[in-house]
Amino acid sequence: AQTIHQWPVAEIKAVGSPLSLGCTIKGKSSPNLYWYWQATGGTLQQLFYSITVGQVESVVQLNLSASRPKDDQFILSTEKLLLSHSGFYLCAWSPLGENTLYFGAGTRLSVL
């Protein structure tokens, strides 16, 4: 069975500090990987997607970057956090050639 693990579960960070969020998918090779962001009370906004190792496409510019260093790992990061980065960050995967998304448990980020 496939499992998706996100870390950390929650973060409280200061404005201007760096951030790194991670996501690992086990039990599935070569999945499509995604980062979504959800402001409090807001909809799901796709940030990045990756269909293969080393390749990441940006969907929305939010002063964030993403990388896929391994087939099963997706990293979201920034060097300087803004207040507007607060929210719920969700990693998701879909099987190769399919279009159904499966979400991780998410990371709740508060920037103060």
Added chain:
Amino acid sequence: GDSVTQTEGLVTLTEGLPVMLNCTYQSTYSPFLFWYVQHLNEAPKLLLKSFTDNKRPEHQGFHATLHKSSSSFHLQKSSAQLSDSALYYCALSFQGGSAKLIFGEGTKLTVSS
């Protein structure tokens, strides 16, 4: 461009009454439609997905029918339960495993006793 519209931001129902959440879409190509449900402080989970052969998907008492003529994929349930209270997102994707999934704004369903 491709888009998903959920006209109701908030739906409030009494337990036992029928549920219908609206979803319409605009799409250049023949799409797949999805309903995701997100309970408070949880991640979204797949509820339903449209079939290519026009079968009606059903799960946990919910069902939805893809009507290409009206570009709709409304979510329905015959009798609301308290546990149905959640955020519901309609989403659109395309055949061939495209990495593009477009979500609607979401509808918050609140079921009271």
